[in-house]
Amino acid sequence: MAASPVGPEIERLIAALSRLPGLGPRSARRAALALIKKKESLLLPLAEAARQAAEAARICSECGNIDSRDPCSICADPSRDASTIVVVEDVGDLWALERAAATKARYHVLGGVLAPLDGIGPEELNIAGLIARAAAPEVCEVILAVNATVEGQTTAHYLTDELASSGVKVTRLAHGVPVGGELDYLDEGTLAAAMRQRTAF
Structure with a gap:
């Protein structure tokens, strides 16, 4: 060598x-x-x-974001919409939504997705914290902004079941044709999802 x-x-x-x-x-x-x-x-x-x-660096005790303060800048912002919680898999997803200025809601970071084969069950994720936050009287909607993977969708279904008794509205991000996308370059799964979730024009 x-x-x-x-x-x-x-x-x-x-x-x-x-x-x-x-x-x-x-x-x-x-x-x-x-x-x-x-x-x-x-x-x-x-x-x-x-x-x-x-x-x-600190991990926010409320949402799981990484910031230099706890609670983080987002959780401490009084102008944020406290009636909506956007659930993401990881901090990187939260930052991406913030860069896009896609919402003024509050967030909740799961810390991953359910993956039983890898030993990741509900106890390994921040699901209990989400259930507790969703029970607050001001919360009306939980948006599941998880990735469109098998694990992400499994996690979304699990969370929907867990949140059913809370009475909050549970929604998820639309999946389908991206803005500026050309049909010829999209995979079959994306096209099928876009067709199923078509909307009125």
């Missing part, structure tokens, strides 16, 4: 980067090289930002 061309400190940086989603060993090496080449403008500010984020 050939000796490493770099020292152990740089190897640790590459190894840490390679654990990030979407970065394999080769991409991590390229990223590490780019950071080191621009040490003053990239690497040092990144290291300081990472240190500060590690110290400040």
Whole structure:
């Protein structure tokens, strides 16, 4: 086995980067090289930002969002619609909806989806917290914004059953043709869902 061309400190940086989603060993090496080449403008500010984020990051005790405060900025915002809770699988989904400015509702992060084969049951997810929040008198609707995967839909059905006794309206995101999408490029499942969920024009 050939000796490493770099020292152990740089190897640790590459190894840490390679654990990030979407970065394999080769991409991590390229990223590490780019950071080191621009040490003053990239690497040092990144290291300081990472240190500060590690110290400040908190998981919101109400919704499960990640912020530098608890409750998070969204839960603490009095202008948010307290009558609606949008349920998402992960914090990344919450952030995506916020970037799109899709809603002014409050959120609830499950922390994953039901996947019995992987040992993920209701106890491993933040479902009990959702049931408790949905029972609040001001809550009228729960929107299930889970992914259109088998696990996501299984989770949605489970949550619908669990919320049935709360009296809240349970809805889910529409599935189908994306804005700007061309039918010829869509998969059969998306087309079938779009046809089933067609609306009046």
